[in-house]
Amino acid sequence: xxxxxxxxxxxxxxxxxxxxxxxxxxxxxxxxxxxxxxxxxxxxxxxxxxxxxxxxxxxxxxxxxxxxxxxxxxxxxxxxxxxxxxxxxxxxxxxxxxxxxxxxxxxxxxxxxxxxxxxxxxxxxxxxxxxxxxxxxxxxxxxxxxxxxxxxxxxxxxxxxxxxxxxxxxxxxxxxxxxxxxxxxxxxxxxxxxxxxxxxxxxxxxxxxxxxxxxxxxxxxxxxxxxxxxxxxxxxxxxxxxxxxxxxxxxxxxxxxxxxxxxxxxxxxxxxxxxxxxxxxxxxxxxxxxxxxxxxxxxxxxxxxxxxxxxxxxxxxxxxxxxxxxxxxxxxxxxxxxxxxxxxxxxxxxxxxxxxxxxxxxxxxxxxxxxxxxxxxxxxxxxxxxxxxxxxxxxxxxxxxxxxxxxxxxxxxxxxxxxxx
RNA sequence: GGAGAGAUGGCUGAGUGGUCGAAAGCGCUCCCCUGCUAAGGGAGUAAGGGUUAAAAGCCCUUCGAGGGUUCGAAUCCCUCUCUCUCCGCCA
Numbered sequence: 001x002x003x004x005x006x007x008x009x010x011x012x013x014x015x016x017x018x019x020x021x022x023x024x025x026x027x028x029x030x031x032x033x034x035x036x037x038x039x040x041x042x043x044x045x046x047x048x049x050x051x052x053x054x055x056x057x058x059x060x061x062x063x064x065x066x067x068x069x070x071x072x073x074x075x076x077x078x079x080x081x082x083x084x085x086x087x088x089x090x091x092x093x094x095x096x097x098x099x100x101x102x103x104x105x106x107x108x109x110x111x112x113x114x115x116x117x118x119x120x121x122x123x124x125x126x127x128x129x130x131x132x133x134x135x136x137x138x139x140x141x142x143x144x145x146x147x148x149x150x151x152x153x154x155x156x157x158x159x160x161x162x163x164x165x166x167x168x169x170x171x172x173x174x175x176x177x178x179x180x181x182x183x184x185x186x187x188x189x190x191x192x193x194x195x196x197x198x199x200x201x202x203x204x205x206x207x208x209x210x211x212x213x214x215x216x217x218x219x220x221x222x223x224x225x226x227x228x229x230x231x232x233x234x235x236x237x238x239x240x241x242x243x244x245x246x247x248x249x250x251x252x253x254x255x256x257x258x259x260x261x262x263x264x265x266x267x268x269x270x271x272x273x274x275x276x277x278x279x280x281x282x283x284x285x286x287x288x289x290x291x292x293x294x295x296x297x298x299x300x301x302x303x304x305x306x307x308x309x310x311x312x313x314x315x316x317x318x319x320x321x322x323x324x325x326x327x328x329x330x331x332x333x334x335x336x337x338x339x340x341x342x343x344x345x346x347x348x349x350x351x352x353x354x355x356x357x358x359x360x361x362x363x364x365x366x367x368x369x370x371x372x373x374x375x376x377x378x379x380x381x382x383x384x385x386x387x388x389x390x391x392x393x394x395x396x397x398x399x400x401x402x403x404x405x406x407x408x409x410x411x412x413x414x415x416x417x418x419x420x421x
Numbered sequence: 422g423g424a425g426a427g428a429u430g431g432c433u434g435a436g437u438g439g440u441c442g443a444a445a446g447c448g449c450u451c452c453c454c455u456g457c458u459a460a461g462g463g464a465g466u467a468a469g470g471g472u473u474a475a476a477a478g479c480c481c482u483u484c485g486a487g488g489g490u491u492c493g494a495a496u497c498c499c500u501c502u503c504u505c506u507c508c509g510c511c512a
Contacts, residue, residue, distance in 0.1 A: 055493040059439035
């Protein structure tokens with residue numbers, strides 16, 4: 001959510017920034033609504049004041065033993081009008097909040113213009129796409145019987161997978177390796193969190209109210225959802241709280257499954273493990289002082305890249321252009337790993353600075369020692385990394401001519417010393 | 422699942438219809454005193470919003486959430502959520 005003050009005070013400026021994303025803010029509609037809210041608000045306050053003052057005088061009159069009946073009747077009438085006003089104000093406030101919750105974040109100045117993925121800018125490239133002297137197979141062929149989409153479809157449906165044997169173990173090894181690296185070398189605290197969250201948490205991180213169709217909703221009575229990313233429960237750790245400056249930055253890493261309905265992705269990446277309804281991810285989250293968030297974004301992105309470097313997987317990092325930057329993000333780097341079967345880079349991590357966008361929705365603040373006040377903090381997150389896609393990248397990049405796959409050196413300790421899958 | 426207790430400011434914790442945005446303590450800030458591994462005294466200290474060029478001041482809202490009673494609710498009633506204790510069940 002944007003600062004209501006900023007939105008009110010500099011509506012046109014905000015509209016211009018949002019236009020870079022292709023989001024059109026209805027300025028006159030917003031201004032009209034806001035003007036109505038303000039008028040109602042002031043009128044309501046006036047009536048409340050009147051009521052409070054008079055009620056107090058009734059109390060005093062009663063204490064003196066005076067007749068208070070006529071006074072009561074008078075204030076009673078006032079109360080009726082007040083009730084109407086409060087009702088109207090509530091409706092308008094709710095409408096306005098709906099509008100505010102639907103607005104994406106402001107973009108950082110360093111975000112390049114552009115409409116789509118094609119306008120993203122390469123920031124750096126690491127490693128070189130390996131050349132193969134034979135026809136490369138994709139991960140589905142390489143996984144063979146140990147990557148079973150058919151049985152998963154029987155159990156559940158499309159976009160699920162069953163992993164077996166050494167592929168299942170490699171999958172688990174990747175999780176361990178990522179968690180160990182981030183906790184031991186990058187000083188993240190490992191956390192275990194709920195995979196089911198209520199709507200408030202999703203509003204906090206920005207998935208709701210706008211992107212409900214991307215989520216799996218469970219339970220009929222209570223609005224519970226499966227998490228689409230660990231970002232939701234982990235960032236919400238700071239919900240409704242005030243963090244002391246000396247405790248910052250808070251750095252959390254969590255491994256969780258992620259569940260996405262992938263509505264609207266029909267026909268995309270239907271083969272293999274690239275796009276699944278359920279996948280594992282190791283997620284990095286930082287809760288930081290506002291003046292430190294951009295430094296933290298660079299750090300966090302670099303930490304995610306470390307994993308690919310250790311696995312010796314070629315990748316590149318791009319900065320997302322205005323049109324491709326996610327709803328809540330002010331600035332996002334995507335890390336893309338090289339997939340030989342597709343002969344192109346594919347997203348494996350997305351690292352974003354949300355500035356105050358999520359914190360404001362969540363009520364997450366920190367105590368600024370300079371002002372002594374509780375102020376809205378900044379949140380960031382990034383995949384470190386998407387486990388399923390990392391598995392895909394390993395299978396494809398480490399394949400041999402005979403269809404076997406070499407185990408990356410960094411993972412052998414997690415694989416009982418095996419050198420081949 | 423059954424029975425009971427509770428939810429108050431950064432924290433602990435008083436407060437059962439008006440003078441309570443709320444005692445006290447802790448913490449924090451400032452000042453005074455003191456010279457020795459410290460302590461003592463005083464003052465201030467909830468958040469959000471409106472009015473303002475800004476501040477002061479004034480006003481509104483907020484005592485888990487939502488609804489209700491009342492001229493007036495932290496305080497009474499209803500619903501919900503969460504926490505704790507005991508019993509039952511259980512990975």
